[in-house]
């Protein structure tokens with residue numbers, strides 16, 4: 001659906017002159033410096049994908065989006081949207097493309113929302129019946145009724161974003177580019193925009209490329225994320241793979257049955273197999289936490305084998321994880337999932353006593369992104 005091959009964009013910017021009126025003099029002198037905003041970026045996006053495009057300020061996101069929409073022409077490389085060049089075949093691309101910029105509107109400021117839709121439908125040559133049906137659907141999905149007759153300037157930010165989304169979708173595009181669609185919105189408004197976008201992608205199959213600084217947008221919506229940094233593509237893949245690649249630790253909180261007493265001795269051995277089996281079912285089945293019922297089952301056998309049914313953490317142990325906390329009821333550990341599997345770690349922990357509950361916290365996505373930037 002979208003194919004980008006080795007695109008670069010270089011701007012020629014005036015060289016700043018020193019001293020008083022430097023900026024003015026530099027314009028006058030005509031001295032220019034080349035600045036590469038996007039360097040040799042390639043990717044393809046298949047029909048129906050929901051892809052996040054992120055990067056720090058000035059990384060080259062907007063410049064890329066402008067090249068994808070045909071506003072800017074790449075210095076080198078090529079862009080195809082549904083097989084068409086956005087620069088040379090603008091009309092063909094415009095018919096298939098919707099664009100929403102969170103920071104500015106494509107609606108007419110002083111006109112009622114409905115009038116903007118009439119103008120846009122005429123511009124995109126949407127037949128009358130299609131327009132009526134489409135607007136009906138969008139009104140229902142986005143709750144446009146409450147402000148259809150209101151001038152755009154009087155809308156709240158959340159209402160304006162809903163109105164803008166409808167405007168971008170009136171001509172039923174296959175592809176939607178979104179630039180900061182939730183910027184400045186409150187929690188409820190963000191939630192309603194995200195749920196609409198999810199429906200649009202999953203139920204109507206619209207291909208979406210989302211640029212945002214809001215990592216919750218990315219985590220909740222995108223199956224794939226591309227990271228651009230200093231004009232170059234630094235990562236392209238799933239969020240899960242990104243977590244692994246960065247290697248931030250997974251935090252695991254283990255609660256044992258009983259107080260911190262007893263010994264590891266023979267109970268430890270039983271624990272290895274008992275917890276291994278229990279952990280398997282629990283992790284795959286429950287996802288984030290191994291339920292206490294599973295723990296009790298596994299722990300039951302440990303308890304029976306353990307000296308007193310209590311637990312104790314040995315002074316030393318071998319392994320690719322770190323003990324970061326210890327309380328009356330359990331321990332907190334950090335493990336790097338690229339070097340040790342959670343299962344292996346639980347096997348070791350199981351040798352310390354009967355496990356009642358295990359809770360896992362994946363590294364925060366925000367932290368991962370800071371690592372890349």
Ligand SMILES: Nc1ncnc2c1ncn2[C@@H]1O[C@H](COP(=O)(O)OP(=O)(O)OP(=O)(O)O)[C@@H](O)[C@H]1O
Pocket residue numbers: 011012013035036037055056057058059060061062063064
């Ligand atoms: N028209 C232009 N002329 C000269 N330099 C430009 C122009 N447009 C962008 N740049 C420069 O190119 C680089 C990339 O800018 P771009 O706007 O693409 O970044 P961005 O990732 O969208 O940033 P932000 O998150 O702040 O919007 C920046 O250094 C910017 O100053």
